[in-house]
Amino acid sequence: MLNTVNNFIEEGRKMLLLSKENIKKVFTMKDAIEADKIAFKLVVEGKTNSPLRTNIQVPKYDGCLLFMPAYVEDMDVASLKIVNIFPRNIEKGMPTAPAQVLLINGTTGIVVSVLDGTYVTKLRTGAASGVAFELLAKKDCKIGALIGTGGQAETQLEAMLTVRDLDEVRVYDLNYERAVDFVKEAERNFSSFKTKIMAVKSSDDAIDNADLVITVTPSTKPVFDGNKIKKGATISCVGAYQHHMQEMDPVILTRASKIFFDSKEAVLSESGDILIPLEEGIITEEDFSGEIGDVIKGTVAGRENDDEIIVFETVGVATQDLIVANEIYNKALKENIGTIWE
Numbered sequence: 308m309l310n311t312v313n314n315f316i317e318e319g320r321k322m323l324l325l326s327k328e329n330i331k332k333v334f335t336m337k338d339a340i341e342a343d344k345i346a347f348k349l350v351v352e353g354k355t356n357s358p359l360r361t362n363i364q365v366p367k368y369d370g371c372l373l374f375m376p377a378y379v380e381d382m383d384v385a386s387l388k389i390v391n392i393f394p395r396n397i398e399k400g401m402p403t404a405p406a407q408v409l410l411i412n413g414t415t416g417i418v419v420s421v422l423d424g425t426y427v428t429k430l431r432t433g434a435a436s437g438v439a440f441e442l443l444a445k446k447d448c449k450i451g452a453l454i455g456t457g458g459q460a461e462t463q464l465e466a467m468l469t470v471r472d473l474d475e476v477r478v479y480d481l482n483y484e485r486a487v488d489f490v491k492e493a494e495r496n497f498s499s500f501k502t503k504i505m506a507v508k509s510s511d512d513a514i515d516n517a518d519l520v521i522t523v524t525p526s527t528k529p530v531f532d533g534n535k536i537k538k539g540a541t542i543s544c545v546g547a548y549q550h551h552m553q554e555m556d557p558v559i560l561t562r563a564s565k566i567f568f569d570s571k572e573a574v575l576s577e578s579g580d581i582l583i584p585l586e587e588g589i590i591t592e593e594d595f596s597g598e599i600g601d602v603i604k605g606t607v608a609g610r611e612n613d614d615e616i617i618v619f620e621t622v623g624v625a626t627q628d629l630i631v632a633n634e635i636y637n638k639a640l641k642e643n644i645g646t647i648w649e
Contacts, residue, residue, distance in 0.1 A: 321647050321648065321649050322418060322419060322420060322421060322647070322648045323419065323420040323421075323636065323639060323640070323645045323646070323647060323648075324420070324421050324645055324646040324647075324648050325420060325421070325422045325423065325635060325636070325639055325644070325645045325646075326423050326645075326646075327423045327425070327426040329423075329639060329644050329645045329646075330422065330423060330426055330427070330430075330635050330639075331426075332642070332644055333635060333638040333639050333642055333644055334430070334631075334634065334635045334638060336430065336433065336434065336437065336462065336465045336466055336469045337469060338634060338638075339430040339431060339433070339434035339437070339466075339631055340434045340437040340438055340441065340466065340469065340470070342431070342434065342627075342630045342631045342634045343431055343434040343435055343437070343438050343627055343630070343631070344438055344603050345630050346431075346624070346626040346627045346629070346630040346631070347438065347569060347598065347599050347600035347603055347626075347627075348600045348603045348604060349379060349600075349626055349630070350569075350570055350598065350600050350624060350626055351598050351600030351601055351603075351604060351606075352600070352604075354379060354380070354381055355377060355378070355379050355626040355629075356377065356378045356379075356380070357375075357376065357377040357378070357624055357625040357626045357629075358376060358625075359572070359573060359576050359577075360373045360374060360375040360625065361373065361374040361375075362549075365393075368393060368395060369393070369394055369395055370391060370392055370393035370394070370395070371391070371392050371549075372389075372391050373388075373389070373390045373391065373392065374387065374388075374389055375387065375388040375389075375390065375623075375625035375628060376625055377624075377625035377626045377628065377629040378413065378629075379413075379626070379629060379630075380413070382413070382633070383412070383413035383414050384410070384411065384412070384413045384629065384633050385410075385411040385413050385629070386408055386409060386410050386411060386625065386628055386629040386632055386633075387408070387409045387411070388406055388407070388408045388409075388424050388427070388428070388625060388628040389406060389407050389409075389424065390404055390405070390406035390424060390425075390428055391404070391405050391406065392404050392525075392548070393405070394457070394525045396458075397457050397458070397485075402425045402458045403457050403458040403459075404425060404428055404429075404458050404459065405424075405425050406423075406424030406425045406427070406428050407421055407422070407423070407424040408421070408422040408423075408424040408427050408628050408632045409421055410422065410629075410632045410633060410636055419636070420632070420636045420639075420645075421648075422632050422635060422636070424628070425458070427628060427631055427632055427635070428459075428623075428628070429458070429459055429461065429462040430462055430631060431623070431627040431628060431631045432459050432462065432463070432545060432621070432623055432627075433459070433461075433462025433463045433464075433465055433466040434462075434466055434627075434631075435466075435543070435545070435569055435599075435619075435621045435623070435627065436463055436466045436467065436521055436543040436545065436619070436621070437466030437467070437469055437470050438599060438603075439541065439543050439567070439599060439619035439621070440466070440467060440470045440471060440519055440541055440543065441470040442599065442602050442603070442609050442610075443541050443565075443567065443602070443609050443610050443617045443619060444470075444471060444518065444519055444541040444610070444617075445518060445539055445541070445610065445613050447613075448471040448472075448473060448518035448519055449473060449474045449475075449518060450473065450474065450475055450476075450477070450516055450517045450518050450519075451467050451468075451471070451473050451475070451476040451477070451502075451517060451518065451519040451520075451521075452476070452477050452478075452479070452513040452514045452517040452519065452520045452521070453467070453476060453477070453478045453479070453513070453521050453523070454479050454480075454510055454513055454514075454520070454521065454522045454523070454524060454530050454531060454554075455479075455480060455521075455522060455523040455524035455530070455546060455554075456478060456480040456482075456485050456486055456488075456489035457523065457524065457525075459523045459545065459546075460478075460489065460523050461489075461492075461493065461496070463521045463523050463543075463545065464476065464478075464493055464497065464504075464521075465496075465497065467519055467521060468497055468500045468502055471518075471519060472502075473500075473502045473518075473519070474502065474503065475502060475503040475504070475505065476502055476503070476504050476505070477505055477506075477507045477512060477513040477514075477515075477517070478490050478493070478504065478505065478506050478507065478513070479506075479507050479508075479509065479510050479512065479513040480506075483506065483508055486506040486507070487506045489506070490504050490505060490506045510530055510531045510532070511531075511532060511535060513531070514531050514532075514535055514536060514540075515535070516537055517536075517537065517540060518537070518539065518540055518541070519540070519541055519543075520536065520540060520541070520542040520543070521542075521543045521544075521545060522542070522543075522544045522545060522546060522554040522555065523545040523546045524546045524554050525546055525552060526546065526547075526552065526553065526554045527551055527552055527553060527579075528553060529553060529554065529555060529556035529557070530554045530556075531555075531556055532556060532558075533555075533556030533557070533558030533559035533560075533561075533562060534556075534558055534562075536559055536562070536616060538614045538615075538616060539613045539614050539615065539616065540616055540617075541610075541616075541617045541618075541619070542555070542559060542616070542617070542618050542619065543619045543621065544580050544618070544619070544620050544621070545621055547577075547578045547579050547580040547620075547622070548577055548578065548622045548623070549577060549578075549579065550577065550578075550579050550582055550583075551579055552578070552579045552580070553579040553580055553583050554580060555580040555618070555620070557583070557584040557587070557589045557590070559616065559618060560581075560584055560589060560590045560594065560618060561589065561590070562616050563594075563615075563616045563617060563618045564611075564614075564615035564616055564617060565596040565609075565610075565615060565617045565618070566590075566594055566595050566596050566617075566618045566620070567595075567596050567597060567598065567599050567602065567617070567618070567619045567620070568581075568595070568597075568598050568599070568619070568620050568621070569598065569599055569619075569620075569621040569622065569623065569624055569627075570598060570622070570624045571595065571597075571598055573622050573623070573624055574620050574621075574622055577622045578620055578622050580620055581620055599619065
């Protein structure tokens with residue numbers, strides 16, 4: 308059965324549909340972190356063709372439509388992710404970043420799989436923070452802070468817990484009840500980590516003495532006080548994917564020993580976290596340390612002592628979607644998981 312399915316897919320006669328539940332059966336956060344490492348290394352090596360995403364604004368609903376293509380010639384594989392960011396969806400109990408990923412055979416141009424892009428996005432975005440914390444954070448981390456409880460928050464928390472053995476994680480959201488609900492769900496989903504997860508009523512409470520900090524909000528103003536970040540902390544800022552968005556207090560950029568990106572080109576095209584401080588003269592490009600792929604390759608040093616404050620800014624690159632989707636697809640084929648669409 309499996310060989311027949313593989314042959315039909317390779318010949319372009321069938322397509323594999325992979326739902327969130329299908330993906331969960333074959334792919335873990337650890338898998339996603341390793342896949343992101345491959346993607347980030349390809350980015351700095353120039354081995355991926357991934358144009359900046361096309362962004363179509365939907366101002367009527369505070370949303371935007373994003374189209375993210377990628378192609379890796381050495382792997383003979385391409386992808387297109389369609390991801391639509393609608394922050395108001397959280398009020399409806401719907402995903403704030405609904406998406407699909409089309410995986411394409413690079414030798415024939417045929418779409419061989421359609422994956423639940425919402426979950427792929429959650430995995431690869433969470434995994435980016437996981438990569439940053441694995442490579443840049445102190446080994447002995449005990450306290451984590453998560454600011455924001457929207458659609459991307461769960462896998463951000465999972466990545467944090469996956470790469471460091473934490474005693475506790477404080478969760479803050481502008482809506483305290485939403486933070487409480489998020490924590491209840493997280494306690495059920497991540498009970499195996501034995502980490503205390505708690506809702507707090509202010510960002511100050513969240514970041515107090517925190518070793519790891521993640522911000523994942525659509526905020527247009529800083530969501531934490533950069534003066535109150537402890538020495539030795541590692542901060543991953545995830546949410547500012549447009550010029551007007553700014554979760555990060557620029558003070559932290561002046562205190563940071565190192566500033567890393569998933570992609571300098573992408574960050575400097577999109578992220579208000581970095582663009583606004585640049586425009587205001589708070590930082591210059593000389594303050595940038597490089598891309599996370601440089602650390603993976605060993606061409607740029609990561610953390611060099613436990614007192615360094617290190618900032619990681621990620622807006623996401625299409626190569627992450629391609630590599631994660633391809634890894635999921637290959638695992639699903641081996642385990643005969645998914646729905647065949649003729």
